Amino acid sequence: MFQRVHAHWRALPATARLYVTAASVAGALLAALGGGTWWMLERAYATSVQLAYSEVDAASQRLSDRVQRLFDQLNQTASLVKHYQESGGGADLVAMEKNGLLVPAGRLSMALADQTGQVLGMTEAQGAVPAGAKHVADRQHFQGSWTRTDLAIAQPVYSDVLKRWLVPGGKQLQHPNGKFAGAVLLAFDAALLTEGFTVNDSPGNAVGVVGADGIFRSRRSDDRQSAGDQVDGDQIVRAVDRTDRSMKPAASAIDGIVRFRSVTPIPGHDLYAVVAVPASTSMAGYYALRTKTLATAAFGALLILFMTWVLSRQSLRLRRTVMQKEQAELRVYHEKEMLEVTLRSIVDGVATTNHLGRITYLNPAAEAMTGWPAAQAIGKPVSEVICLTHTHTRERLGLGLNEFARPGAQPRPARDSVLVQRDGAHRSIEDSAAPILNRNGMAVGAVLVLHDVSPAKKLAAEMSYQASHDLLTGLLNRAAFEVRLDAAITTQDLDETGVVMFLDLDQFKVVNDTCGHVAGDQLLKQVTALLMQEIRKQDTLARLGGDEFAVLLEACPMEPALRVAEAMRRRISELQFSWEGRSFQLTVSVGVVPFKAHQYTRSDLLRVADSSCYVAKEAGRNRVHVYDEADTAVATRNDELDWYSRLQKALTEDRFVLYAQRIASIQEGAGGHESVEVLIRLRDDEGKIVAPIAFIPAAERYGLMPQIDRWVISKALAMHAGFARHSTLPARFSINLSGASMADPTLVDFVREQLAIHRVSPELICFEITETAAVASFDVAVQMINRLRELGCRFALDDFGAGMSSFTYLKRLPVDYVKIDGAFVKDMAKDAVDFAMVEAIHNVAHRMGLRTVAEFVQNDVTIEMLRGLGVDYVQGYGVEKPRPLDDATRSEPPPSFVKPMALPKLMAA
Ligand SMILES: Nc1nc2c(ncn2[C@@H]2O[C@H](COP(=O)(O)OP(=O)(O)OP(=O)(O)O)[C@@H](O)[C@H]2O)c(=O)[nH]1
Structure with missing residues (x-):
């Protein structure tokens, strides 16, 4: 519990805590002040009351004594009269009064009555017996004497004659035998009981003598003298007991003034001396004290509140100052810490x-x-x-x-x-x-x-090294080589000759394909080491990428440069590279280009060097080709490079156009499968149509064929519906696929997608692949053919017979048609060997259940010969020249080449 309160307390904001504390302290001080004041006033009140009671008690005692003495005097007077009367002479009251025996003289009247109440005599002063009365048997003071032998005091009576209150009394007369013989009666001035009796000088005091019957025998307050006032007799009697007095003064039943009252019995009588002092007088000191005390307490309270307020404000200020100081210290501490931590953690030395x-x-x-x-x-x-x-x-x-x-x-x-x-x-x-x-x-x-x-x-050195070096061989890379070349072109002396060599390893791919890239890498490193041995310190050897290297020989005449090139070629050809039990003989093709300062731009120089290397490769590899200005082979090669950029432009600008060439049936029954071969052409900048022979080699060399093939497929299928609708030619398309496309695994999906987009039935499409392309990656080609045939497409093996091992592969290739290479067909009418080749190819194909197509058919004689051989289809200028695929305005049906009767074989055997 305490912990919870403590926790709550700690949770309060410091200012709130301060206010609560200040309020608590102020409350405690105020409570103490209030309590002290109350306690003090209570005590003062009690003391004052005590004093007031002491005063009235003493006074009432004094009054009682005085009344007692008066009664004794009266009793003695009555006893004297009684003595005279009983002694037989009879008391002469008048004489006794004159002689001054009746005291207190002048304030007392007396009378004598016999046992019947018959008045026997009286003093001259009226009072003891009412005026004119002869009998007093019914009077209280007479009756009182019956039962008492001492002085009996009766209730006061007002004397109309004397015009004042009198207190009657009586004393028994006895016969000598002790029997009641009458009474000595007296009446004294009621004022005698209280007159001249003072308590203190304050006004409002009241003194009196009252009977147990509650009737005042005499009462005086200030100057007002009275008698007969009636109060509660029981209260008077109870007031005699002072042990259980009320601390509060009571209001008088007679004049309503609040007084402290004291009652003292008067011995021998049922009478009481009463003295009462007004509370306003007796408590005046207390009231003054109370006013002062309360004023002081109020001032004290205000002081406490003020001091609390002042102290709170001061504390707050102090606290704020302390907090600000603490915060400042904390900040300084944190900053110091931060600085320390920072200094410790930074990598710079400080x-x-x-x-x-x-x-x-x-x-x-x-x-x-x-x-x-x-x-x-x-x-x-x-x-x-x-x-x-x-x-x-x-x-x-x-x-x-x-x-x-x-x-x-x-x-x-x-x-x-x-x-x-x-x-x-x-x-x-x-x-x-x-x-x-x-x-x-x-x-x-x-x-x-x-x-x-x-x-x-x-790091900068590493990055610079990486940016300029080939990481595998450690040679300079292409970018760095170009920088060096630029420098050589621009700074070389005008009469000096520099030489750039391009080296491309021959059939390097074989090593990669058979032993993996790790082996290839290893070989590249070995080749690098060999090449390094052939160059001077000032020469530059770089790896341009793949298996291509370049050498820059600055200020080097052609003769020694050629020696270097030849030495490099020889060294590589002598290299016997072994990997996991296999061994490879490697060769390199080298293009060598001499140059003078500013003779070529850097890119021209590199292009010429590349082309020279290519020419060396084309010339049979493992050789050095030296470029000179009149070099046509290099010029052709450069043309190819030109073609590369033109083809890319053609693809982006959609400059290709499709042509179609009829493949006509020459055998009865095969007409249903007649088709057209879709052929590609290029429209040049002047709008002239360029034959594929001009650009396909370049496209193949620079890897553009897959893009071109896709363009052809997509375009041909898009045009298929229009062609089918308008052309009289059969709407079966034969589309060429390059070797590069055959190796593209995504081609099948592409074909499927295009067939679906253009809603062309796959059976209407036949793909043609060349024997060389199929053989280059045989397994991949077989896979591709199978997948496209699964779609429903057909396949034709193009240019069959041009390759070396045609028949072996033919057996394993899942094609539908064999297109006999035009080289055999073209001259078969004149050349018996060509004829025999055509016949052989046709026979083998037919045996395998394949249809045959003869290409390059130029005349009817050839057609007839082919028909005679049983060849199914013919294609060539002799049948129909290629025409634009969208030229479907032919009005006549195409001529039929089918003859009902086959000619005898002309040149068989
Ligand atoms: N191991 C290895 N092979 C590479 C690297 N860079 C390219 N190649 C391969 O090098 C081969 C280059 O082949 P090409 O130059 O196109 O052909 P080639 O087999 O050398 O035949 P020709 O140049 O026509 O004689 C390709 O198989 C590339 O994958 C390389 O850093 N490491």
């Missing part, structure tokens, strides 16, 4: 010195860089710990701290330098320094920052 140039601080990085532990370095001269030298000259460098002694000294900017570590090792750094200024701007020390630049320098 050292500080005092005004004497002695070390006062080293951060961990500075410790590591200098080799000095901070504990040992502190106090040492800074130049002993931080020893700097010039980056190049290695001369000792000053730290420049003396400069800071000048007023207004500025920080020293960073400079490259070398830090000599404690163990003598060197480290490249950037060092800077700044003064530590005091409030007056005077330098009281310095801070030195050491920035380690060796990793950055190393």
